[in-house]
Amino acid sequence: MEIYDLTIHELHDKLKTGEVSAVEATSAMLDRIETVEPQIGSFITVAPEQALADAAAADRRIAAKDIDLLTGIPLALKDIFLTEGIRTTCGSKILNNFVPPYSATSFEKLKQAGAVLLGKLNQDEFAMGSSNESSAYGCTRNPWDQTRIPGGSSGGSAAAIAARQATATLGTDTGGSIRQPASHCGCVGLKPTYGRVSRYGVIAYASSLDQVGPLTRDVTDSAIMLAAVAGHDPKDSTSVDVAVPDYLAALTGTIKGLRIGLPKEYYIAGLDADVQSAMNSAIETYRRLGAEFVDISLPHTDYAVATYYLIATAEASSNLARYDGVRFGHRTENADNLLEMYCKSRSEGFGAEVKRRIMLGTYALSAGYYDAYYVKAQKVRTLIMRDFIQAFEGVDVILTPVAPTPAFRIGEKTNDPLQMYLSDIFTIPVNLAGTCGISVPAGFSADGLPIGLQLIGKPFGEETILRAAHAFEQATDWHMKRAPL
Amino acid sequence: MKITAANVEHVARLARLELSDEEKNLFAGQMDAILAYVEKLKELDTDGVLPTSHAVPMENAFREDVTEPPIGTEKALANSPDRADAFYRVPQIIE
Numbered sequence: 080m081e082i083y084d085l086t087i088h089e090l091h092d093k094l095k096t097g098e099v100s101a102v103e104a105t106s107a108m109l110d111r112i113e114t115v116e117p118q119i120g121s122f123i124t125v126a127p128e129q130a131l132a133d134a135a136a137a138d139r140r141i142a143a144k145d146i147d148l149l150t151g152i153p154l155a156l157k158d159i160f161l162t163e164g165i166r167t168t169c170g171s172k173i174l175n176n177f178v179p180p181y182s183a184t185s186f187e188k189l190k191q192a193g194a195v196l197l198g199k200l201n202q203d204e205f206a207m208g209s210s211n212e213s214s215a216y217g218c219t220r221n222p223w224d225q226t227r228i229p230g231g232s233s234g235g236s237a238a239a240i241a242a243r244q245a246t247a248t249l250g251t252d253t254g255g256s257i258r259q260p261a262s263h264c265g266c267v268g269l270k271p272t273y274g275r276v277s278r279y280g281v282i283a284y285a286s287s288l289d290q291v292g293p294l295t296r297d298v299t300d301s302a303i304m305l306a307a308v309a310g311h312d313p314k315d316s317t318s319v320d321v322a323v324p325d326y327l328a329a330l331t332g333t334i335k336g337l338r339i340g341l342p343k344e345y346y347i348a349g350l351d352a353d354v355q356s357a358m359n360s361a362i363e364t365y366r367r368l369g370a371e372f373v374d375i376s377l378p379h380t381d382y383a384v385a386t387y388y389l390i391a392t393a394e395a396s397s398n399l400a401r402y403d404g405v406r407f408g409h410r411t412e413n414a415d416n417l418l419e420m421y422c423k424s425r426s427e428g429f430g431a432e433v434k435r436r437i438m439l440g441t442y443a444l445s446a447g448y449y450d451a452y453y454v455k456a457q458k459v460r461t462l463i464m465r466d467f468i469q470a471f472e473g474v475d476v477i478l479t480p481v482a483p484t485p486a487f488r489i490g491e492k493t494n495d496p497l498q499m500y501l502s503d504i505f506t507i508p509v510n511l512a513g514t515c516g517i518s519v520p521a522g523f524s525a526d527g528l529p530i531g532l533q534l535i536g537k538p539f540g541e542e543t544i545l546r547a548a549h550a551f552e553q554a555t556d557w558h559m560k561r562a563p564l
Numbered sequence: 565m566k567i568t569a570a571n572v573e574h575v576a577r578l579a580r581l582e583l584s585d586e587e588k589n590l591f592a593g594q595m596d597a598i599l600a601y602v603e604k605l606k607e608l609d610t611d612g613v614l615p616t617s618h619a620v621p622m623e624n625a626f627r628e629d630v631t632e633p634p635i636g637t638e639k640a641l642a643n644s645p646d647r648a649d650a651f652y653r654v655p656q657i658i659e
Contacts (some may be wrong), residue, residue, distance in 0.1 A: 180639040273619040316625035385602040410645035417655050422582040441579040457615030515620020
């Protein structure tokens with residue numbers, strides 16, 4: 080077992096006893112990054128000097144017996160998190176030279192715990208995409224099959240776990256951007272409840288949906304990372320002041336009597352056969368563990384993708400208005416007046432998918448269409464939320480696939496945006512409802528590609544989905560498999 | 565629903581984007597397909613349904629009105645593409 084194979088809790092044990100130093104752990108990670116990065120492309124920026132300085136500071140803390148679970152643990156962040164003094168691009172050319180003047184609260188919390196930042200991870204441009212193909216810095220490749228996408232938009236965050244380039248990572252999830260890449264890369268990905276984690280210093284895509292969460296090797300690490308970043312932040316008025324429970328204590332290993340809902344709208348005829356069979360065996364495992372199954376219905380599931388692509392693009396068109404070439408980011412060299420400067424700076428800086436979503440969102444908000452598209456979508460969102468409220472009256476968690484198929488091939492869906500959007504059909508409803516969901520390794524396709532299951536919880540029900548995910552992990556060994564690298 | 569290149573041009577102007585002819589044609593076709601797909605929302609009767617703009621019910625999020633140290637001019641200007649003294653410089657606005 081190499082250092083880069085370890086989970087947070089395993090590495091923590093070695094750091095605590097002095098068997099491994101934080102500098103050794105970070106050096107091992109940096110070497111690993113150098114070795115596999117040419118094949119995978121998980122990173123946009125690696126920060127070795129900063130990382131080694133962080134690690135040396137962690138070793139001083141450990142020597143003084145001041146050790147937290149994350150002290151000395153080498154982490155990496157999606158390039159959507161502002162990191163003071165370290166370039167942050169959000170996967171876009173428009174922020175190619177942007178060095179943030181302050182840091183995201185979630186990053187500050189990890190730093191205070193003594194974690195080490197290895198660098199910034201590749202992603203779809205402004206988190207808009209399901210494959211990492213919209214990144215201006217090249218598509219990350221799936222460590223399980225390098226001809227395939229890692230998923231998106233937190234593709235680098237998932238690939239870095241599968242390729243053993245970081246012990247844990249943070250991503251963001253607006254319509255599935257943590258859970259779907261976690262499923263495609265065989266790691267654990269948690270999207271917490273809307274408001275659970277501060278978004279201060281996280282570059283905004285769709286503000287009523289965006290949420291921060293961890294991608295990790297196992298469920299225990301997911302609980303550790305969530306505990307580190309969760310909680311109310313006075314700097315984020317949408318973060319909610321709900322007490323942060325002891326997530327590690329929730330991992331009891333027993334789920335006897337847990338009521339699991341199976342929504343009929345998610346187990347559809349078109350589901351990939353390998354995904355269906357992974358779900359069948361997951362249901363069997365849960366039955367053996369003492370769970371009870373309840374057939375439920377989420378009747379508006381089929382409307383979620385349409386609802387999402389109106390709400391998310393409308394919010395994006397507004398959020399991305401700030402990229403005007405005035406205060407930061409790319410400014411064109413060919414403008415004679417202010418309007419030309421705006422238009423050319425934006426058009427030179429944004430990629431095709433970002434332009435497409437800004438266009439769609441602007442259209443949905445424009446005079447004459449606002450009620451028919453944007454307000455209509457907000458009303459359907461209410462119906463989708465009601466579906467979940469009703470379903471949770473009879474069940475504790477909902478079990479579904481994460482994605483309808485395993486990872487698709489690079490280039491397979493780039494010419495058909497609608498097909499790409501439909502690949503998020505099982506993850507989007509969770510964001511619209513504002514609740515939490517976790518992706519857990521649950522098997523492999525005939526081609527050897529990872530398949531994840533999704534557990535959806537009640538709002539602020541992270542303890543329950545973590546407990547259910549952990550029990551599944553204890554009963555299976557899918558999370559122990561390693562990508563062939 | 566048929567999105568034309570002229571529609572695309574109008575929306576691009578609202579969004580402060582300058583698109584090539586190739587992009588205009590591509591986006592016209594793709595927006596047309598996506599908007600045709602979202603038409604399915606019209607199947608649902610939403611009379612009397614309140615729109616949701618935020619997933620978690622919240623009261624006004626106020627804080628104490630206490631002054632905190634600002635980020636400072638130098639930090640705020642550090643990323644500016646063009647500056648003059650303590651200002652961002654932009655092309656002439658008033659003729």
